[in-house]
Amino acid sequence: MNLVLISLITLGVIGSVAAVILYVVAKKFHVFEDPRIDEVEEALPAANCGGCGFPGCRGFADACVKSDELGDLFCPVGGNDTMKKVAEILGKVAVAKAPTVAVVRCNGTCEHRPHNNEYDGVKHCFIAHNLYSGETNCSWGCLGFGDCELSCEFDAIKVNPITKIPEVDEDKCTSCGACVRACPKLLIELRKKGPKGRRVYVNCRNEDKGHITRKACEVGCIGCAKCQKVCPHEAITITNSLAFIHDDKCKLCRECVIVCPTNAITDVNFPAPKKKKEEAIVN
Amino acid sequence: MKTFRIGGVHPAENKFSAGKKIQQAEIPKMVAIPLAHYIGNPSEAIVKKGDLVKVGQMIGQANGFVSANVHASVSGKVNKIDVQLDASGYKRPAVFIDVDGDEWLDTIDRSTVVKRECNLTKEEIIKKVQDAGIVGLGGATFPAHVKLSPPPGKKAEVLIINAVECEPYLTCDHQLMLEHGEEILVGVSILMKALEVEKAIIGIENNKPDAISHLKQLATAFKSITIEPLKVQYPQGGEKQLIDAVIRRQVPSGRIPVEVGAVVFNVGTTYAVYEAVQKNKPMFERVMTITGKDAPNPSNYRVRLGTYLSHVVEQAGGVPEGTGKIIGGGPMMGRSLMNLNIPMAKGSAGVLYMRDEEAVRRPVQNCIRCSKCVSVCPMGLEPYLLMAQSERNMWPEMETDRVMDCIECGSCSYTCPSNRPLLDYIRYGKATVGGIIRNRNAK
Numbered sequence: 244m245n246l247v248l249i250s251l252i253t254l255g256v257i258g259s260v261a262a263v264i265l266y267v268v269a270k271k272f273h274v275f276e277d278p279r280i281d282e283v284e285e286a287l288p289a290a291n292c293g294g295c296g297f298p299g300c301r302g303f304a305d306a307c308v309k310s311d312e313l314g315d316l317f318c319p320v321g322g323n324d325t326m327k328k329v330a331e332i333l334g335k336v337a338v339a340k341a342p343t344v345a346v347v348r349c350n351g352t353c354e355h356r357p358h359n360n361e362y363d364g365v366k367h368c369f370i371a372h373n374l375y376s377g378e379t380n381c382s383w384g385c386l387g388f389g390d391c392e393l394s395c396e397f398d399a400i401k402v403n404p405i406t407k408i409p410e411v412d413e414d415k416c417t418s419c420g421a422c423v424r425a426c427p428k429l430l431i432e433l434r435k436k437g438p439k440g441r442r443v444y445v446n447c448r449n450e451d452k453g454h455i456t457r458k459a460c461e462v463g464c465i466g467c468a469k470c471q472k473v474c475p476h477e478a479i480t481i482t483n484s485l486a487f488i489h490d491d492k493c494k495l496c497r498e499c500v501i502v503c504p505t506n507a508i509t510d511v512n513f514p515a516p517k518k519k520k521e522e523a524i525v526n
Numbered sequence: 527m528k529t530f531r532i533g534g535v536h537p538a539e540n541k542f543s544a545g546k547k548i549q550q551a552e553i554p555k556m557v558a559i560p561l562a563h564y565i566g567n568p569s570e571a572i573v574k575k576g577d578l579v580k581v582g583q584m585i586g587q588a589n590g591f592v593s594a595n596v597h598a599s600v601s602g603k604v605n606k607i608d609v610q611l612d613a614s615g616y617k618r619p620a621v622f623i624d625v626d627g628d629e630w631l632d633t634i635d636r637s638t639v640v641k642r643e644c645n646l647t648k649e650e651i652i653k654k655v656q657d658a659g660i661v662g663l664g665g666a667t668f669p670a671h672v673k674l675s676p677p678p679g680k681k682a683e684v685l686i687i688n689a690v691e692c693e694p695y696l697t698c699d700h701q702l703m704l705e706h707g708e709e710i711l712v713g714v715s716i717l718m719k720a721l722e723v724e725k726a727i728i729g730i731e732n733n734k735p736d737a738i739s740h741l742k743q744l745a746t747a748f749k750s751i752t753i754e755p756l757k758v759q760y761p762q763g764g765e766k767q768l769i770d771a772v773i774r775r776q777v778p779s780g781r782i783p784v785e786v787g788a789v790v791f792n793v794g795t796t797y798a799v800y801e802a803v804q805k806n807k808p809m810f811e812r813v814m815t816i817t818g819k820d821a822p823n824p825s826n827y828r829v830r831l832g833t834y835l836s837h838v839v840e841q842a843g844g845v846p847e848g849t850g851k852i853i854g855g856g857p858m859m860g861r862s863l864m865n866l867n868i869p870m871a872k873g874s875a876g877v878l879y880m881r882d883e884e885a886v887r888r889p890v891q892n893c894i895r896c897s898k899c900v901s902v903c904p905m906g907l908e909p910y911l912l913m914a915q916s917e918r919n920m921w922p923e924m925e926t927d928r929v930m931d932c933i934e935c936g937s938c939s940y941t942c943p944s945n946r947p948l949l950d951y952i953r954y955g956k957a958t959v960g961g962i963i964r965n966r967n968a969k
Contacts, residue, residue, distance in 0.1 A: 360864045363887050365947045373954045375864065376615025451617065455609070 269335035294419025352406035372427035380459035394425035543824035558833030563871035564667035564679035565858030566592035595659035599830035658802035663794035670832035683787035693856025761935035818879030820846035850885030899938035909938035916955035
């Protein structure tokens with residue numbers, strides 16, 4: 244009886260002393276946190292992908308609350324809807340952005356780009372890239388070991404086992420940019436999704452001169468500048484024998500797709516494919 | 527017998543081409559001389575299409591201090607200046623020359639008489655080495671004149687000549703010592719003069735007894751050059767390992783050898799220095815070994831720079847059947863070649879054929895924590911840990927675990943019983959961490 248009483252009293256005293264200390268410390272070292280951070284975090288998709296450039300959703304919420312304007316802050320996963328909600332909570336104005344999607348700019352399938360050596364090292368793009376240029380003559384193109392696939396948190400990018408080129412699932416892609424950072428060849432770009440998912444882009448990253456590209460790959464951009472000449476909107480620039488279509492200027496007229504001699508320009512989600520000029524005459 | 531104190535492995539030596547006389551390789555019909563084949567800035571071409579060049583004429587001007595001149599290795603007409611695939615498949619600028627005859631510059635002394643006296647001053651020697659475009663032939667291809675001009679306040683005490691040739695199969699340095707021993711010793715005394723050191727030590731592994739006795743005999747005529755036989759151990763040819771083996775000093779992490787008073791030159795470089803200073807001959811050819819277990823004729827060739835490897839291989843009897851991989855360099859540090867249509871560069875020490883069954887990578891198994899890799903690492907690192915960190919992108923941790931000290935010798939991968947690709951991951955980690963450090967320093 245006595246023993247039980249002593250233990251109870253001892254523990255009780257220790258407990259209350261500790262409680263007092265904890266209370267005092269909690270009051271003294273209290274960190275004020277804006278309650279809106281929690282609210283904003285609640286509104287975010289909780290993907291913690293880092294696509295916004297901040298360490299997780301809470302970091303982004305913190306940045307949103309602290310900044311005066313939401314101008315540069317954007318959650319690529321949640322998109323405009325989420326940003327509208329965030330803006331409502333904070334009483335700020337959200338800047339609407341056109342939705343983007345990851346685009347792999349290499350069409351060097353086994354068919355288009357013959358392999359001339361076999362890599363038997365560690366099957367990771369970054370290790371292969373560190374060692375040498377790749378299994379084909381094109382030192383710019385996709386290595387096909389799927390680092391982008393590993394990096395994707397949303398299961399949106401998959402290497403096609405037949406073509407050995409990654410393919411993006413538009414519905415799943417949140418354009419968080421993880422694959423962009425994972426690709427050692429810098430092939431992946433976040434582009435505007437476009438109306439009804441329609442977009443036109445140069446499906447190549449090869450900056451070699453035309454004749455070298457031509458030997459390495461059937462569908463490489465050779466920098467002939469035909470697309471640049473034909474483009475009515477001045478949306479195409481050519482640097483180092485490589486064309487690039489600026490998605491903010493492109494009006495999706497697809498003139499460039501028709502003139503491209505190597506079919507390096509790809510259009511997606513358009514209804515009927517526009518015929519090549521020669522074919523059009525024959526038909 | 528001396529050797530370095532931490533780690534090391536001893537792979538089968540397989541020196542099939544030992545004792546084979548150095549043959550002059552045939553001059554090809556066309557060469558592609560790379561302008562960027564050493565550490566440092568690529569040189570700038572100073573010839574243009576259609577120019578006639580002679581052997582030894584400068585065609586690439588060094589661009590900056592850590593850069594080397596490039597000279598024509600053949601005489602003929604410049605065909606074009608274009609890109610050429612290098613051993614790793616990337617395009618590098620190169621000068622293509624169509625060969626016409628073999629006309630050398632008049633200034634080059636082509637006699638075989640050994641010229642022993644050198645009355646030049648320190649500065650004149652360094653200038654000659656720089657003009658001749660000499661880079662370290664041990665593998666790292668670092669411009670030699672940079673090494674000869676230590677940073678202010680640092681003074682070399684001893685010159686160490688790397689003649690260990692610890693890579694299995696390769697014999698080009700061995701043969702060079704046997705055939706040009708005296709020239710090499712003259713080269714050593716020239717380097718000693720340039721560095722103002724009193725002592726030079728030539729480190730040779732004791733699997734080359736003929737070279738040791740030959741040089742010992744010749745060295746009696748040169749004061750303060752000693753020959754140091756070393757126990758066979760890979761990677762003794764690593765700069766830091768050799769310094770440890772020969773003078774028992776350890777280079778601190780992230781420092782250069784001159785801080786412990788040592789400067790290391792490869793024996794091939796020493797010979798090139800002799801030729802440049804005494805014979806006015808720039809670096810446009812080097813000795814390389816063509817070898818392999820099935821090689822029809824393992825041999826040592828003196829090859830002009832820019833010669834396609836396929837041309838040299840053909841002369842040595844072609845690629846044997848059942849070859850799985852062709853390695854550029856030795857089996858430990860060399861890299862497998864994509865094809866043989868790449869020009870030979872200043873750092874190409876050999877071509878090695880590996881059989882199919884030797885060349886395959888065996889299936890990777892889990893790490894069994896046997897710590898063999900730790901015990902063989904010559905830099906005292908923990909390769910298994912670095913690999914795990916690299917797999918998980920733990921760059922700050924890799925930096926504190928001193929990944930930058932890795933010399934990429936491959937002893938860890940060689941010894942791993944689970945066939946783990948340790949070096950591949952560590953190399954990737956080292957490249958990434960190196961980039962992070964450079965970015966930080968640039969800020």
